Amino acid sequence: MRRLLAFERRWFxxxxxxILPSGASEQFPLGGQDVPLQRFLADFQxxxxxxxxxxxxxTLLMIFMAPLFMSGMRRTFMALGAERREAAILRMxxxxxxxxxxxPVLLKTIGCMAxxxxxxxxxxxxxxxxxxxxxxxxxxxxxxxxxxxxxxxxTITEPVVPASAAAGS
Amino acid sequence: xxxxxxxxTFGDVEGVQGVEDAxxxxxxxxxxxGATAARVLxxxxxxxxxxxxxxxxxxxxxxxxxxxxxxxxWRDMGFQGTESRAVVAVLQGCTVGxxxxxxxxxxxxLPEQIHAEWERAYGATEHIAYADLESAWERxxxxxxxxxxxxxxxxxxxRLLRDACxxxxxxxxxxxxxxxxxxxxxxxxxxxxxxxxxSMNNAYVPRALADGARLYTDCRAEKVIxxxxxxxxxxxxxxxxxxxxxxxxxxxxxRRGVLVAxxxxxxPIFLQANGIGRQSRLVGQRLQMxxxxxxxxxxxxxxxxxxxxxxxxxxxxFWEDRYKIETINLPPELASMRxxxxxxxxxxxFGAFKHMAIWGVQCRMRAHGRVRRGALTGRTIVKxxxxxxxxxxxxxxxxxxxxxxxxxGAQQVLPGVHGLPGRVSDMDxxxxxxxxxxxxxxxxxxxxxxxxxxxxxxxxRSSVVGTDGQCHELPGLYVMDSSVFPTNMGVNPQHTxxxxxxxxxxxxxxxxxxxxxA
Ligand SMILES: Cc1cc2nc3c(=O)[nH]c(=O)nc-3n(C[C@H](O)[C@H](O)[C@H](O)COP(=O)(O)OP(=O)(O)OC[C@H]3O[C@@H](n4cnc5c(N)ncnc54)[C@H](O)[C@@H]3O)c2cc1C
Ligand code: SF4
Numbered sequence: 001m002r003r004l005l006a007f008e009r010r011w012f013x014x015x016x017x018x019i020l021p022s023g024a025s026e027q028f029p030l031g032g033q034d035v036p037l038q039r040f041l042a043d044f045q046x047x048x049x050x051x052x053x054x055x056x057x058x059t060l061l062m063i064f065m066a067p068l069f070m071s072g073m074r075r076t077f078m079a080l081g082a083e084r085r086e087a088a089i090l091r092m093x094x095x096x097x098x099x100x101x102x103x104p105v106l107l108k109t110i111g112c113m114a115x116x117x118x119x120x121x122x123x124x125x126x127x128x129x130x131x132x133x134x135x136x137x138x139x140x141x142x143x144x145x146x147x148x149x150x151x152x153x154x155t156i157t158e159p160v161v162p163a164s165a166a167a168g169s
Numbered sequence: 170x171x172x173x174x175x176x177x178t179f180g181d182v183e184g185v186q187g188v189e190d191a192x193x194x195x196x197x198x199x200x201x202x203g204a205t206a207a208r209v210l211x212x213x214x215x216x217x218x219x220x221x222x223x224x225x226x227x228x229x230x231x232x233x234x235x236x237x238x239x240x241x242x243w244r245d246m247g248f249q250g251t252e253s254r255a256v257v258a259v260l261q262g263c264t265v266g267x268x269x270x271x272x273x274x275x276x277x278x279l280p281e282q283i284h285a286e287w288e289r290a291y292g293a294t295e296h297i298a299y300a301d302l303e304s305a306w307e308r309x310x311x312x313x314x315x316x317x318x319x320x321x322x323x324x325x326x327x328r329l330l331r332d333a334c335x336x337x338x339x340x341x342x343x344x345x346x347x348x349x350x351x352x353x354x355x356x357x358x359x360x361x362x363x364x365x366x367x368s369m370n371n372a373y374v375p376r377a378l379a380d381g382a383r384l385y386t387d388c389r390a391e392k393v394i395x396x397x398x399x400x401x402x403x404x405x406x407x408x409x410x411x412x413x414x415x416x417x418x419x420x421x422x423x424r425r426g427v428l429v430a431x432x433x434x435x436x437p438i439f440l441q442a443n444g445i446g447r448q449s450r451l452v453g454q455r456l457q458m459x460x461x462x463x464x465x466x467x468x469x470x471x472x473x474x475x476x477x478x479x480x481x482x483x484x485x486x487f488w489e490d491r492y493k494i495e496t497i498n499l500p501p502e503l504a505s506m507r508x509x510x511x512x513x514x515x516x517x518x519f520g521a522f523k524h525m526a527i528w529g530v531q532c533r534m535r536a537h538g539r540v541r542r543g544a545l546t547g548r549t550i551v552k553x554x555x556x557x558x559x560x561x562x563x564x565x566x567x568x569x570x571x572x573x574x575x576x577x578g579a580q581q582v583l584p585g586v587h588g589l590p591g592r593v594s595d596m597d598x599x600x601x602x603x604x605x606x607x608x609x610x611x612x613x614x615x616x617x618x619x620x621x622x623x624x625x626x627x628x629x630r631s632s633v634v635g636t637d638g639q640c641h642e643l644p645g646l647y648v649m650d651s652s653v654f655p656t657n658m659g660v661n662p663q664h665t666x667x668x669x670x671x672x673x674x675x676x677x678x679x680x681x682x683x684x685x686x687a
Contacts, residue, residue, distance in 0.1 A: 131232060
């Protein structure tokens with residue numbers, strides 16, 4: 001139940017890269033391709049509550065199938081090109097059926113955890129101060145007792161105060 | 170790594186057959202209610218054992234990214250939600266300190282009107298007279314170093330709400346928080362890396378331990394031990410929350426009583442698992458919340474929402490109308506969920522991330538939900554459906570916030586409402602929200618203020634516990650948390666929970682003294 005199969009892992013990668021594509025914006029070029037999504041997924045499937053992992057698997061399957069039933073698409077998600085993949089997810093997001101429009105939200109939530117949690121990405125969002133080391137799942141230095149909680153020290157004790165955010169007025 | 174004295178963790182008991190302890194009172198849960206009770210009883214010289222399902226996370230291990238925080242500090246990694254027509258995310262901490270270890274430290278006393286309603290409609294205040302609560306709050310405010318958020322850490326977001334309220338003539342205030350010298354890292358939901366926040370893991374748990382209490386972490390209480398028709402202890406099981414690895418059983422015998430402080434979600438689950446509530450059929454019923462929705466605005470000038478107290482300014486102007494507006498600085502992983510669209514359109518908006526301000530609203534909704542333990546799986550099932558009038562309340566609050574944001578120069582607001590455009594540039598469009606059906610599925614709501622699932626009162630037919638917190642069906646078993654509150658209250662609840670728990674615990678300590686004197 002917990003372990004995603006190889007094809008599901010490929011779907012996950014393709015769908016998150018569709019929701020958060022790399023190189024799509026000049027101002028913010030980082031996206032799904034710039035972080036090790038498969039490592040994140042391995043960590044997620046191991047630790048998330050079972051019902052969420054099952055929910056994720058169902059979501060992947062439904063997004064995979066959904067374009068088959070969309071006018072003008074009639075193919076599976078993986079058989080579509082990048083633009084139409086995006087359009088398919090957007091159509092689901094705007095569906096009047098609650099469950100359907102929430103499916104991409106679950107993937108967007110999980111994708112954002114992965115992509116926007118990495119310090120380099122946070123820095124490029126404009127955040128003044130970020131952790132100096134990546135989250136454990138990125139995998140550079142998993143410690144023995146990683147499951148007891150994150151073990152590498154945090155770095156922030158004093159925030160950097162942007163001039164425009166400091167007290168005034 | 171920083172460790173607490175008198176603490177036993179999963180690592181300490183690996184390979185051990187079983188662990189046994191004995192005390193006067195065993196307290197289950199180390200959140201606002203449990204830690205306060207332990208602090209009062211331990212100071213009174215009673216022998217106290219605390220049990221906590223979550224782990225102890227030293228502050229050096231706290232991380233900035235939300236995913237790591239969800240794994241180490243939050244229940245179900247933040248994915249706990251209602252199973253109803255529309256999901257409401259039910260957010261709770263699961264670590265030493267409970268939800269106070271991830272909360273924004275906002276402090277409010279229980280409004281007197283609500284206290285009066287609890288007395289009038291439920292006869293529930295016999296042991297929590299308002300004057301006594303005030304004395305308890307004074308002590309707590311002093312010990313938790315309660316302060317008004319200093320101007321230096323209001324952040325741009327906070328000043329924005331303050332200015333908007335002043336312009337509109339609404340009352341507004343910098344939030345009073347249990348934080349001494351907040352550094353404005355906006356990381357309350359990832360644990361406070363500077364330990365400035367006096368959450369229970371930083372304040373009352375260490376204090377109780379210093380007074381001789383003992384703490385078992387990574388240990389979920391499961392069964393009440395009964396003898397002669399009384400609760401005389403509890404059995405639990407060590408288990409790593411993340412990997413679900415099982416450890417030995419823990420048995421704690423409690424000479425005086427068992428105090429349940431697992432929160433308004435987990436307490437009814439514990440009671441149901443122990444067959445309590447057959448008489449009133451009220452255990453897990455009447456769940457009430459302050460569901461919250463948020464509105465983001467995009468401004469020309471940078472908002473730098475990663476700087477400032479996580480929540481710094483609030484207005485109680487609409488309290489009588491049943492809602493309360495607060496600023497909230499969210500980490501980018503959560504803030505990004507406010508951005509509409511996917512793909513290229515979404516990525517283009519990240520460039521504007523630093524120009525985004527977010528305000529949230531807590532609504533005192535009228536809906537009642539319920540909490541149930543799955544018969545076969547034992548899992549927690551929460552049902553909660555907003556009423557149409559609740560949905561209208563949230564819509565009104567969103568419109569109020571949008572109006573203020575536009576007044577302060579927002580180019581656009583992002584309402585996150587199904588049926589409205591993802592980005593709204595004028596109030597006429599925003600007001601179209603009232604043309605959308607009153608369906609809870611139109612927005613994403615969160616619930617972190619939870620009440621009423623083991624309500625107190627004098628009559629065993631209409632309440633689960635007495636007005637002193639003691640279970641009608643099982644003497645010696647007390648409920649200390651907001652499960653006992655008859656209603657929701659319209660303000661942030663931590664301080665009331667601490668106050669009520671303080672008085673219940675003080676009563677037990679006084680009884681003890683009286684017995685000893687006799
Ligand atoms: C993100 C967030 C922000 C919030 N912000 C504010 C705020 O600014 N101001 C405010 O007033 N309130 C706030 N709240 C709400 C406030 O934190 C809670 O109302 C309060 O902490 C509840 O106290 P409690 O003791 O009932 O439960 P909790 O604080 O949740 O503690 C319950 C503890 O019991 C443990 N437990 C549960 N079951 C078992 C078991 N079977 N065995 C052993 N242990 C168990 C849990 O792991 C947990 O640690 C916020 C909550 C959240 C989640
Ligand atoms: S804003 Fe930062 S320093 Fe202030 S209480 Fe929250 S986490 Fe601690």
